[in-house]
Amino acid sequence: xxxxxxxxxxxxxxxxxxxxxxxxxxxxxxxxxxxxxxxxxxxxxxxxxxxxxxxxxxxxxxxxxxxxxxxxxxxxxxxxxxxxxxxxxxxxxxxxxxxxxxxxxxxxxxxxxxxxxxxxxxxxxxxxxxxxxxxxxxxxxxxxxxxxxxxxxxxxxxxxxxxxxxxxxxxxxxxxxxxxxxxxxxxxxxxxxxxxxxxxxxxxxxxxxxxxxxxxxxxxxxxxxxxxxxxxxxxxxxxxxxxxxxxxxxxxxxxxxxxxxxxxxxxxxxxxxxxxxxxxxxxxxxxxxxxxxxxxxxxxxxxxxxxxxxxxxxxxxxxxxxxxxxxxxxxxxxxxxxxxxxxxxxxxxxxxxxxxxxxxxxxxxxxxxxxxxxxxxxxxxxxxxxxxxxxxxxxxxxxxxxxxxxxxxxxx
Numbered sequence: 001x002x003x004x005x006x007x008x009x010x011x012x013x014x015x016x017x018x019x020x021x022x023x024x025x026x027x028x029x030x031x032x033x034x035x036x037x038x039x040x041x042x043x044x045x046x047x048x049x050x051x052x053x054x055x056x057x058x059x060x061x062x063x064x065x066x067x068x069x070x071x072x073x074x075x076x077x078x079x080x081x082x083x084x085x086x087x088x089x090x091x092x093x094x095x096x097x098x099x100x101x102x103x104x105x106x107x108x109x110x111x112x113x114x115x116x117x118x119x120x121x122x123x124x125x126x127x128x129x130x131x132x133x134x135x136x137x138x139x140x141x142x143x144x145x146x147x148x149x150x151x152x153x154x155x156x157x158x159x160x161x162x163x164x165x166x167x168x169x170x171x172x173x174x175x176x177x178x179x180x181x182x183x184x185x186x187x188x189x190x191x192x193x194x195x196x197x198x199x200x201x202x203x204x205x206x207x208x209x210x211x212x213x214x215x216x217x218x219x220x221x222x223x224x225x226x227x228x229x230x231x232x233x234x235x236x237x238x239x240x241x242x243x244x245x246x247x248x249x250x251x252x253x254x255x256x257x258x259x260x261x262x263x264x265x266x267x268x269x270x271x272x273x274x275x276x277x278x279x280x281x282x283x284x285x286x287x288x289x290x291x292x293x294x295x296x297x298x299x300x301x302x303x304x305x306x307x308x309x310x311x312x313x314x315x316x317x318x319x320x321x322x323x324x325x326x327x328x329x330x331x332x333x334x335x336x337x338x339x340x341x342x343x344x345x346x347x348x349x350x351x352x353x354x355x356x357x358x359x360x361x362x363x364x365x366x367x368x369x370x371x372x373x374x375x376x377x378x379x380x381x382x383x384x385x386x387x388x389x390x391x392x393x394x395x396x397x398x399x400x401x402x403x404x405x406x407x408x409x410x411x412x
Contacts, residue, residue: 039065039066039067040062040065040066040067040068040135040136040342040346041067041068041133041134041135041136042058042066042067042069042134042135042136042137042138042342043068043069043071043123043125043132043133043134043136043137043138044068044069044070044071044138044140045071045115045118045125045137045138045139045140045141046071046072046139046140046141046142046317046319047070047071047072047074047077047100047110047140048077048140048142048317048318048328048331049317049328049329049331049332049335049405050140050316050317050328050331050332050334050335051070051072051138051140051316051317052077052335052405052409053331053332053335053336053339053409054138054140054316054335054336054338054339054342055068055070055103055105055108055409056105056408056409057335057336057339057340057343058107058339058342058343059105059106059107059108061339061343062107062346063106063107064106064107065107066106066107068107068108068109069109069132069134070100070103070108070109070110070111071110071111071113071115071125071127071132072100072110072111072112072113073112073113073114073115074100074112075099075101075112076097076098076099076100077097077098077100077409077410078096078097078098078163079096079328079402079405080191080192080195080327080328081192081198081362081364081398082096083160083161083163083166084160084166084195084198084199084202084364086163086166086167086170087160087166087167087169087170087173087199088173088202088203088206089170089173089174093163093166093167093170098406098410100112102410102411103409103410104411111127111129111132113127113128113129114127114128115127115141115287116128116287117287117290117291118137118287118288118290118291118293119291120291120292120293120308120310120313121310123135123136123137123310123312123313125137134312135312136312136313136314136342137312137313137314138313138314138315138316138338138342139288139293139299139313139314139315139316139319140315140316140317140319140331140335141284141285141287141288141319142317142318142319142326142331143191143282143283143284143285143319143326144282144283144284144285145159145161145162145280145281145282145283146187146280146281146282146283147159147280149186149187149280149281149283150186150187150255150256150257150258150278150280150281151257151258152257152258152259153186153257153258153278153280155258156258156259156260156261156276157258157263157276157277157278158172158275158276158277158278159277159278159279159280160199160277160278160279161190161191161195161279161280169277172275173203173206173275174210176207176212176216176274177210177212177215177216178212178215178216178274179215179216179217179273179274179275180216180217180218180219180271180272180273180275181203181216181217181218181219181274181276181277182218182219182220182221182255182263182271182275182276182277183196183199183200183203183218183219183220183221183278183279184196184220184221184255184263184276184277184278184279185221185222185223185254185255185278185279186254186255186256186278186279186280186281187223187254187279187280187281187282188223188224188254189282189325189326190279190281190282190326191282191318191325191326191327192325192326192327192328192361193224193227193228193229193325193327193361194227194228194361194362194363194364194373195279196220196222196227196279197220197227197228197238197242197363198363198364199277200218200220200242200247201241201245201247201364201365201366202364202366203218203277204218204245204246204247204366205366205367217246217248218245218246218247218248219247219248219249219250219271220242220247220248220249220250221250221253221254221255221263221265221271222249222250222251222253223252223253223254224251224252225251225252226239226251227239227249228363228373228385229383230373230375230377230382230383230384230385231373231375231384231385231386231387233385233386233387234363234371234373234385234387236387237365237371237387237389238363241365241366250265253265253266253267253269254266255278258276258278261273263276282318282326283297284297284298284299284319285319288319293308293310293313295321296321297321298319298320298321299315299319299320299321300321301314301315301316301320301321301322303322303323303354303355303357303378304337304354304355305337305338305341305351305354305355306320306322306334306338306341306355307341314338314341314342316331316334316335316338317330317331317334317335318331320334322334322355322357323357323377324357324359324377325359325361325375327359327361329359329360329361330357330359332359333355333356333357333358333359334355337351337353337354337355340353355378356376356377356378356379357377357378357379357383358374358375358376358377358378358379359374359375360372360373360374360375361373361375362394362397362398362401363390365390368392368395369390369391369392369394369395370390370391370394370395370397370398371387371388371389371390371391371394372387372388372394372397372398373385373386373387373388374386374388
């Protein structure tokens with residue numbers, strides 16, 4: 001009898017141990033599965049304003065449960081407005097670049113790679129180094145430039161929208177001592193609508209300092225009726241600045257082609273020049289056009305969340321046709337909404353706040369004076385802007401705009 005009791009206790013203990021082991025295995029399996037489910041794979045294409053802001057937001061919200069790959073073909077970032085500083089010799093080229101290698105954020109890794117294909121259906125990205133698969137894909141590749149769309153631009157003119165073009169002009173502009181300078185837009189839409197006006201005003205200052213302004217004339221050719229269409233007050237301030245400085249504004253026209261020392265506008269008008277500063281026609285990157293994401297040249301998105309027609313594929317910034325200007329501040333605003341949507345979805349929730357199309361653009365008026373226009377594109381029946389007159393205070397404000405983003409995106 002005693003042996004039977006001992007045997008029974010042994011059997012019960014063994015059974016209990018087996019049950020405990022089974023429970024532990026099951027629980028560990030659940031935790032492993034749960035952790036795998038929570039690890040969010042995100043691939044972000046492009047490390048400009050939009051890509052950097054979205055990456056920062058996702059890292060802050062998801063942290064170690066984030067597996068984010070940020071891909072860009074370049075090794076460093078620079079603010080678009082810094083090209084004017086390089087172009088006019090205000091700053092050395094290397095001083096305005098911030099290396100992507102300095103990005104250290106939880107759940108984020110940067111890859112300097114050239115993208116060769118995008119499959120939005122499978123959310124797979126191919127580069128010269130391999131493939132990247134994602135649960136969530138974000139396209140923030142910006143706009144490229146089609147120099148060939150304007151015959152003669154490369155042979156007879158200059159452009160300052162690429163960093164290389166701005167660096168080249170740093171050596172070209174000092175040789176312009178007399179004659180006619182044209183700041184000409186070759187196609188619309190184009191990045192940073194105030195930039196042609198800024199280039200003309202800063203060229204005036206440069207020539208005045210060099211003592212050659214009286215020997216030169218400056219014209220702006222732009223496809224808009226005014227320099228800043230959403231803000232009559234900003235346009236009025238610029239028109240006044242043009243008049244005071246003797247700068248001619250030619251509205252509602254584009255530069256169609258260039259020959260030796262002559263710009264031909266879209267209506268056939270010929271304008272002789274001795275210096276041409278061009279804004280090339282903008283296009284979506286070829287890899288985007290070949291992916292099936294684009295419609296009529298740009299990626300359409302849902303304004304509520306910046307989603308494309310493909311599930312879990314977002315697009316932000318200049319590469320989209322969302323309806324705001326192609327400028328960094330609007331890419332950043334779109335990134336905030338896309339990131340909020342991704343974070344909400346990750347948490348099983350829904351982001352109710354859509355993209356408002358609100359942004360502020362700084363305008364260089366020369367002589368250390370910077371103005372600002374606050375633009376709202378979607379809340380009213382038409383876009384509108386509020387103008388803030390040029391001042392040294394706004395010059396400081398612009399500097400803080402840059403430094404605050406360096407600190408946020410790069411820890412600088």
